[in-house]
C-alpha cells in the first residue's frame with residue numbers, strides 16, 4: 001500500500017520544484033502559449049492531487065491494498081464515528097495533513113475567486129461612474145497617462161485613457177482594443193485566477209513562477225488575437241508607445257482604483273513589454289522539431305494529470 005504513496009510523493013516533489021523551474025525557463029512556450037498554459041494547468045492539478053494523495057496513501061496504508069479502497073473503508077468507519085483500530089498515530093497525522101492541505105487549497109481557491117470577482121465588480125462600477133461610455137463595453141477615462149486594461153466577466157469593460165487615444169495611431173489603438181477584447185472574450189481571468197489562488201495557498205517560489213508564467217502566456221495569447229486582427233507592426237508600435245497593456249484580472253496588490261489606471265496597468269503586466277515586442281518582431285519561421293513541441297506539450301499535460309489520477313482511482 002505504501003507503494004501508492006512513494007510515486008505520489010516523488011511526483012509531488014518534482015511538481016513542486018524542478019518541473020516549474022524548468023518550465024518557467026523554457027523558451028518554447030512563446031511559440032506555443034496555449035499548449036504551455038495547458039501544461040502549467042496540468043502541473044497545478046497533478047501537483048495538488050499528488051500533494052494530497054501522498055499523505056492520504058500513507059494514512060490509509062494499513063486498511064487496504066489500494067488508496068481508493070482504503071479511503072472507502074476509512075469513510076465507512078468515519079460514518080460510524082470511529083477511527084479504524086489499524087491506524088497508528090503516524091497514519092492519523094498523515095490523514096490530518098491531507099485534510100488540512102485539501103481544505104486550504106479548496107478554501108483559498110474559492111475565497112480568491114470571490115475576492116477577484118468582488119474587485120472586478122467594484123472597478124466596473126467605478127469606471128461606469130467615472131469614465132465616458134464610448135460603447136456598450138468601452139470606457140474612456142479622462143487621464144493623460146496612457147493605459148489600457150480589461151475588466152472581464154459577464155459585464156465586461158474595456159478601459160482606456162484619453163492619453164492612450166492621444167498616443168496611438170488608429171491601427172495601433174485597434175490593436176490594443178483587440179488585445180483587451182481577446183482577454184474578455186476568452187475569459188483569460190479564469191485561466192489566471194486558479195494560479196493566483198494556489199500562490200496564496202502555497203506562497204512558495206514555484207507557485208510564484210507559475211502565476212508569472214501563466215500571466216505572461218495569456219498576454220501572448222491576447223497578442224496573437226490582436227495580430228490576427230490588425231497585424232504585428234501595429235501591435236508592436238502600440239506596445240512601444242504606451243509601454244504595455246493590462247492583464248485579465250485586477251492585481252490584488254494594485255489597490256485597484258480605476259483612477260489609478262497607469263499604476264494598475266503597470267502592475268498587472270508582469271511580462272516585460274520588451275519581451276512581447278521582441279516576440280512580435282522576430283521572424284516566425286520554425287523548424288519541424290519546434291512545431292512538434294506544441295503537440296508534445298499537450299500530450300505531456302494529459303499524461304501528467306492521468307498519472308496521479310490513476311494512482312488515486314485504481
Ligand SMILES: [Zn+2]
Nearest residue numbers: 219245246247
Ligand atoms: Zn493583456
